[in-house]
Amino acid sequence: MKTVAAHAGVSAQTVSRVLRGQGYVSEKTRAKVLAAVTAVGYRPNAVGRSLRATRTPMVGLLITDIANPFYAALHKSIEAVFRRRGLTLMLLNSDDDRETERQQLELLRSYRPSGLLVAPAVHSSLTTEDLAGFGAAVLVSRSLPDLAVPSVVTNEPEAMGEATRSLLDAGHRRIAAVLGPQGASTTSRREAGYREAVGAAGAEPLVFYTDQTGAGARAAIPHALRAHPDITAAIGFNAPVTEGILAGLRDVGLRCPQDVSLVGFTDAPWMAFYPPPITVVRQPVEAMGRLAAQLVLDLVDGTPVTAGLHVVPSTLLRRESVVAPAGPTRRGGE
Amino acid sequence: MKTVAAHAGVSAQTVSRVLRGQGYVSEKTRAKVLAAVTAVGYRPNAVGRSLRATRTPMVGLLITDIANPFYAALHKSIEAVFRRRGLTLMLLNSDDDRETERQQLELLRSYRPSGLLVAPAVHSSLTTEDLAGFGAAVLVSRSLPDLAVPSVVTNEPEAMGEATRSLLDAGHRRIAAVLGPQGASTTSRREAGYREAVGAAGAEPLVFYTDQTGAGARAAIPHALRAHPDITAAIGFNAPVTEGILAGLRDVGLRCPQDVSLVGFTDAPWMAFYPPPITVVRQPVEAMGRLAAQLVLDLVDGTPVTAGLHVVPSTLLRRESVVAPAGPTRRGGE
């Protein structure tokens, strides 16, 4: 910047004013500075800027697994919002581990970011104070009880209830809910919707917890069917789990939907043309990302934001993976 | 840091020495400093450190689309390597657009990173000089001709040739190659392998270019089948394109594999249990990520690295989506 200033015959803070587009600068000196910038090939140094400004124009996004397509889509929609506003989105991975979550947050903090978006790890130990240091902090996808922080989620209980009823209405009574980890807010909120719907129909809840990966769900299926051979339908907690259920059914020689009807929670592209196309609760991931990003921007600007749940509703896409259950004697009996 | 120094009764650079673990410090003062650090709740400021050290302990990863599972997996494997070495991985999105690519690179440069990994955009205008400013720069997944930079790729021509021969060997002669964008190195390298194999068998190449998205490939299928109704097999350029082919076949009422056999390039979890399970070229994405990260670390450490292609071989997973073609009159004729 000093080189530019010397070249243009002005002071360094005049260069700074021109570059930031703030404060009064005459058109003439402005042109001189701009010419000098290209002449000397000046490239700004964000580190120097951040050190003096005490805030880096960067927002962190801490998620549990980028290989989960839901989080990839979330990252994409948030990044698009921030890029337009000149903010960099910094992706951080917690691997769904509370210790890694803390470390990554500490790392992010050392960069003095302007804000933070977190999908908390399963047994997250994050407190309101941990997040307070970030100024603008918003939870997304998963909420944390007892935390005075805005959270963007979907209407999980209602959507899960609707998914469950679509199976009940087709005549199913033995419906397995293949959920995520016990203790995750997503699990408990979706489980609540499932239990409520199943209970209202006088059926017995059949709940299975997994590590919310495809491999974990796949391994859970044989166990579930051994414990309850009369299961005729299943609900998949997220896209990887829904994949895992299909893999597990294939492993034990069962077909979807003839032997087991299936409803997924969270859409994936392949579900639309899978044979059969999978009935699924579509989470509004783009809208959730945009809203979460907007809440961070509001907090940065000092606009008041309600702590607590900000709910974006999901939609049940009825496709072809739900049919009436087969007769009670079809397995082993024929 | 000054507060810590005052609290411990030492100078600031003694604190710095203790914190960096460099230089000689007596055990006694070391203990005093550490005690002061916790006492005053000191948190390091990476911005101050980076400004003075002229390098930020951060490596950029510029990809074209995080929603592509290949890139998500690549990010994951690279991040794991760097985290162990205390480097932060900064994910940047080019949207496969050369202008955005330039802007994101400029943004990254302003943070004075230690290194850079790029999967170049389709018609990338990046030059050796553009990358030279980053010190340690490595290309990954896509290479760029005429660039004196190390590139980590898979053996695309050979793997694509093997995929093509698996269809030829099953008796197919009308094999559609549904590729990515013309001009991308991945497209030309995979196309070369396809043309070579098809030519060796005396068959006619049937090449279709797409934007390498599922939607683009899906739209291309009806056109391809109208132009060549005798197509009996297809090869999908990447996982989204393979998805798009299946969706397109379903759109026009054709089944896989009875009507059209299919081989994919790049694996995805659902392909293992899709009915039929999809025969696919599995790219060694984790190994590619680890190698690319290691090359950056070597460059950072000053270890010499060969510019040019570093090839990690792919594997053809033979599953059930390839069968012998049906009789010549099956469509429209019966």
Place this chain on the structure above:
DNA sequence: CTGAAAGCGCTTACAG
């Protein structure tokens, strides 16, 4: 083994 000084590249008050 430890410290006083200088400076990385910017921006923030404060003058004029």
Place this chain on the structure above:
DNA sequence: CTGAAAGCGCTTACAG
């Protein structure tokens, strides 16, 4: 409308 001074939080030489 423009500039001289100070300082953001560290680390890098250089002394001792």
